[in-house]
Amino acid sequence: MSTLVVGSVAYDSLETPFGKAPRILGGSASYISLTASYFTSPVRLVGVVGNDFNPEDIELFKSKNIDLEGLQVDNSGKTFFWAGKYHFDMNSRDTLDTQLNVFEKFNPIIPNSYKESDFVCLGNIEPGLQRKVLDQVKRPRLVICDTMNFWISGAKDSLMETLKLVDVLIINDSEARELSGEHHLVRAADKIKTMGPKILIIKKGEHGALLFTETGLFSVPAFPVEDIFDPTGAGDTFLGGFVGWLDRSQDISDANLRRAVVFGSVMASYCVEKFGPERLKNLTDEEIYKRYNAFMELSNIPAV
Amino acid sequence: MSTLVVGSVAYDSLETPFGKAPRILGGSASYISLTASYFTSPVRLVGVVGNDFNPEDIELFKSKNIDLEGLQVDNSGKTFFWAGKYHFDMNSRDTLDTQLNVFEKFNPIIPNSYKESDFVCLGNIEPGLQRKVLDQVKRPRLVICDTMNFWISGAKDSLMETLKLVDVLIINDSEARELSGEHHLVRAADKIKTMGPKILIIKKGEHGALLFTETGLFSVPAFPVEDIFDPTGAGDTFLGGFVGWLDRSQDISDANLRRAVVFGSVMASYCVEKFGPERLKNLTDEEIYKRYNAFMELSNIPAV
Numbered sequence: 388m389s390t391l392v393v394g395s396v397a398y399d400s401l402e403t404p405f406g407k408a409p410r411i412l413g414g415s416a417s418y419i420s421l422t423a424s425y426f427t428s429p430v431r432l433v434g435v436v437g438n439d440f441n442p443e444d445i446e447l448f449k450s451k452n453i454d455l456e457g458l459q460v461d462n463s464g465k466t467f468f469w470a471g472k473y474h475f476d477m478n479s480r481d482t483l484d485t486q487l488n489v490f491e492k493f494n495p496i497i498p499n500s501y502k503e504s505d506f507v508c509l510g511n512i513e514p515g516l517q518r519k520v521l522d523q524v525k526r527p528r529l530v531i532c533d534t535m536n537f538w539i540s541g542a543k544d545s546l547m548e549t550l551k552l553v554d555v556l557i558i559n560d561s562e563a564r565e566l567s568g569e570h571h572l573v574r575a576a577d578k579i580k581t582m583g584p585k586i587l588i589i590k591k592g593e594h595g596a597l598l599f600t601e602t603g604l605f606s607v608p609a610f611p612v613e614d615i616f617d618p619t620g621a622g623d624t625f626l627g628g629f630v631g632w633l634d635r636s637q638d639i640s641d642a643n644l645r646r647a648v649v650f651g652s653v654m655a656s657y658c659v660e661k662f663g664p665e666r667l668k669n670l671t672d673e674e675i676y677k678r679y680n681a682f683m684e685l686s687n688i689p690a691v
Numbered sequence: 692m693s694t695l696v697v698g699s700v701a702y703d704s705l706e707t708p709f710g711k712a713p714r715i716l717g718g719s720a721s722y723i724s725l726t727a728s729y730f731t732s733p734v735r736l737v738g739v740v741g742n743d744f745n746p747e748d749i750e751l752f753k754s755k756n757i758d759l760e761g762l763q764v765d766n767s768g769k770t771f772f773w774a775g776k777y778h779f780d781m782n783s784r785d786t787l788d789t790q791l792n793v794f795e796k797f798n799p800i801i802p803n804s805y806k807e808s809d810f811v812c813l814g815n816i817e818p819g820l821q822r823k824v825l826d827q828v829k830r831p832r833l834v835i836c837d838t839m840n841f842w843i844s845g846a847k848d849s850l851m852e853t854l855k856l857v858d859v860l861i862i863n864d865s866e867a868r869e870l871s872g873e874h875h876l877v878r879a880a881d882k883i884k885t886m887g888p889k890i891l892i893i894k895k896g897e898h899g900a901l902l903f904t905e906t907g908l909f910s911v912p913a914f915p916v917e918d919i920f921d922p923t924g925a926g927d928t929f930l931g932g933f934v935g936w937l938d939r940s941q942d943i944s945d946a947n948l949r950r951a952v953v954f955g956s957v958m959a960s961y962c963v964e965k966f967g968p969e970r971l972k973n974l975t976d977e978e979i980y981k982r983y984n985a986f987m988e989l990s991n992i993p994a995v
Contacts, residue, residue, distance in 0.1 A: 476874055570780050572897075573915045593876075594898040595912075606899075606912035606989050611877045642993045649992050679995060685910050686990045688953050689946045691983060 388427045389503070390634045391527070392419045393495050393520050394510020394623070396434040396458070400470035400484070401662060403477070403617050408662040412444050414467060415510030415533065418620040421667045422627025422654045423508075424451035425675060427634040431501045433457035433520070437465040437489040447668065456498045461489040477615050478592065497523040505637070508630045510623065511535050514542055514549040521552050529639060531555040531630055532584070533622070539565050547582060556584035557626055563589045572597060573604075588629070588648060590622060598648045605645045608685055610656035610678065617662045621655040624667065628654035653678045692731045694938045695805050695831070696723045697824050698814020698927070699794055700738040700762070704774035705966060707781070707921050712966040716748050718771060719814030719837065722924040725971045726931025726958045727812075728755035729979060731938040735805045737761035737824070741769040741793040751972065760802045765793040781919050782896065801827040809941070812934045814927065815839050818846055818853040825856050833943060835859040835934055836888070837926070843869050851886060860888035861930055867893045876901060877908075892933070892952060894926060902952045909949045912989055914960035914982065921966045925959040928971065932958035957982045 394416030401408045416434040423430045431454045440460065448455055467490035470483040495516055503525045509517040509532040517532060532553040538546050539562060546566075550556065556579065560572060566582075567575035576587050576599040587599040591609075598605040629651035636643055653675055657666050698720030705712045720738040727734045735758045744764065752759055771794035774787040799820055807829045813821040813836040821836060836857040842850050843866060850870075854860065860883065864876060870886075871879035880891050880903040891903040895913075902909040933955035940947055957979055961970045 571917065571919075573917050591898065594895065595910075597915075604915060604989060605991075606915075607992070608899075608910035608912070611901075611908060611910075613875065613877050615875075645991070645993055646995055676995070683992045683994065685908060686992055687909075687949070688911070688987045688990055689950055690987065691950055691980070 388505065388634050388637065389429060389431065390423050390427055390506045390508060390630055391431045391433065391497070391501050391504035391524065392416050392423065392508045392510065392627075392630075393433040393517070394419060394512055395467055395490055396432075396436050396440075397467040397469055397490070399619060399663060400468075401617055401619055402472040402483075403662075404473065404475050405616055406662070408617070410468075411663040411665075412441075412447070413469065413620065413663060415512075415623045415626075418623035418658070418664055418667070419508055419510055419627040419630070420448065420453045421451060421664055422624045422658075423631035423634070424453055425654070425670060425672075426628070426631030426650070428452045429454040430631075431457060431504060433495050433497060433501070435459040435461050435489050435493045437467075438462045439465045454501075457496070457501055459496070461492075464489040466490075471619075473618065477618050495520050505529075506531065506630050506634050508626060509533065509549075509553075510626070514538055514545040517549045518552065529554045529633065531557065531626065533557050533626055534562065536562055536565055550583040553584045555586040555588065557588040557590065557622075557629070559590045559592070559622065563587075586644065590625060596625070596648060596652060598644060600641045600644055602641055605648065607645075607648055607652055607682065610652060610682065610685070612656055612659055615659045618659050619663055621658050624658040625651035625655040628652070649679055649682050650675070652682060692938050692941065693733060693735065693808045694727050694731055694810045694812060694934055695735045695737065695801070695808035695828065696720050696727065696812045696814065696931075696934075697737040697799050697821070698723060698816055699771055700736075700740050700744075701771040701773055701794070703923060703967060704772075704788070705921055705923055706776040706787075707966075708777065708779050709920055710966070712921070714772075715967040715969075716745075716751070717773065717924065717967060719816075719927045719930075722927035722962070722968055722971070723812055723814055723931040723934070724752065724757045725755055725968055726928045726962075727935030727938070728757055729958070729974060729976075730932070730935030730954070732756045733758040734935075735761060735808060737799050737801060737805070739763040739765050739793050739797045742766045743769045758805075761800070761805055763800070765796075768793040770794075775923075777922065781922050799824050809833075810835065810934050810938050812930060813837065813853075813857075814930070815842075818842055818849040821853045822856065833858045833937065835861065835930065837861050837930055838866065840866055840869055854887040857888045859890040859892065861892040861894065861926075861933070863894045863896070863926065867891075890948065894929060900929070900952060900956060902948060904945045904948055906945055909952065911949075911952055911956055911986065914956060914986065914989070916960055916963055919963045922963050923967055925962050928962040929955035929959040932956070953983055953986050954979070956986060
């Protein structure tokens with residue numbers, strides 16, 4: 388069991404209709420690693436932080452058995468910082484501030500001890516950097532990749548090169564539409580699967596997620612969380628639950644990919660209950676499995 | 692087994708990105724009755740048509756064993772006519788023409804032979820007329836009701852009176868939000884259930900549907916139809932499949948309400964494959980059960 392996670396490590400200042408959280412731990416690699424750590428060990432983190440990184444956050448990673456050999460500390464500047472404000476419906480947000488800081492020059496270097504990993508999880512970073520990671524590792528069982536509109540519109544050629552090397556692409560519905568040029572998600576998926584990924588997951592926010600494999604389609608609803616407190620990191624948390632379960636079970640069959648999608652949904656549904664990664668700090672196995680069963684109950688169609 | 696259906700019978704002229712269909716059979720009562728007829732008999736239709744109603748459409752209803760004693764023929768005018776054009780994404784449409792004609796003075800009169808019906812299905816008509824139907828019948832096992840934004844904004848008080856008498860309300864997500872004043876659908880459902888209906892179904896178009904019962908929540912995805920040819924009547928078709936299955940099975944347990952929601956989704960997924968009610972004319976039981984099983988496969992979460 389081993390999962391390699393590459394992405395951003397950041398501080399976020401968040402504002403939602405329910406309150407404010409200044410300078411809390413954020414970034415895709417943080418959410419993915421913390422979440423995956425509930426399922427598997429070691430999670431190997433590759434990222435960069437600056438001279439302002441809080442030792443308490445280092446301790447948090449260590450307490451979850453996250454391997455930090457690949458976490459670079461760049462003392463020439465500060466950690467990536469983002470500030471955002473969510474609107475009342477939680478589906479839209481305004482970016483108030485973005486300071487790339489040391490992340491601007493991020494060059495992912497994979498320690499030797501990481502080079503043989505079962506699962507490689509490429510968080511949402513520049514597609515060329517994602518390829519640079521893959522150049523350095525032994526072919527893993529699965530390469531799982533996230534991306535975003537920013538790269539789809541701004542670095543399409545580079546992204547297309549990366550997609551050729553990806554086994555599982557996890558994006559949201561608007562990204563799938565933009566990447567494929569198709570409005571209907573089934574058509575979008577057909578087209579994206581010709582770009583490289585054999586497996587595609589399309590996240591639809593409050594409407595759940597779709598899993599397209601080589602043989603079929605699976606639809607999982609979102610858990611009906613009544614009070615979405617803060618959606619920050621929900622997509623990365625989904626990714627962490629997905630890869631964490633695959634690594635724990637060492638099974639990439641279609642049925643088990645479904646389970647991984649549900650564990651991703653479970654973890655995301657917990658994540659949004661509190662600010663930032665707060666809820667991911669002290670979940671229990673019992674809570675995780677209880678919600679998995681709640682998803683089964685929510686979706687269960689009785690036979691006729 | 693007996694289902695009473697009240698609603699509009701109409702002619703629709705439809706235009707979608709795939710073509711045009713002038714003056715084809717439409718109206719909520721037509722879609723509900725035709726669909727329910729696949730599951731139960733007799734379906735008792737109450738509605739009104741004008742002097743231009745096509746004998747072939749009478750024959751279509753009769754061929755499906757639909758009881759037409761309650762279908763009024765008003766020779767003083769023409770049948771309700773609607774013309775609409777769908778946009779490329781099929782989620783929005785423009786009304787090009789509406790001629791209420793004889794439907795404007797519609798006064799639902801329930802024949803004696805209809806007065807004891809197991810299920811009463813109130814299609815989307817003026818809420819006062821819906822109550823007038825209930826005044827004339829013996830208390831059925833379930834009163835199932837549809838409505839629309841037009842009545843929610845324009846006849847709220849009357850609609851609230853009707854809702855007190857309704858067991859199952861079936862509306863779409865924007866209607867649920869408008870009726871409750873709540874954006875989040877779980878909160879919206881909680882509020883609507885205080886208005887009368889013990890059971891609420893919220894249709895979400897391409898995102899499926901939610902069933903709220905007294906004890907739980909069920910989420911069904913939409914079937915991933917790649918080519919939505921014409922969405923006209925899909926909501927009424929859902930209603931017809933829902934009530935038809937309940938009447939056939941005579942079981943209103945939570946598990947069977949789930950099955951009814953899936954049969955509603957099955958029938959709606961077929962309806963959109965061709966213009967108007969065309970696809971509802973010659974479905975087979977085999978096709979219906981095959982798609983039910985496809986829904987089970989689509990939603991199936993394997994245990995861990």
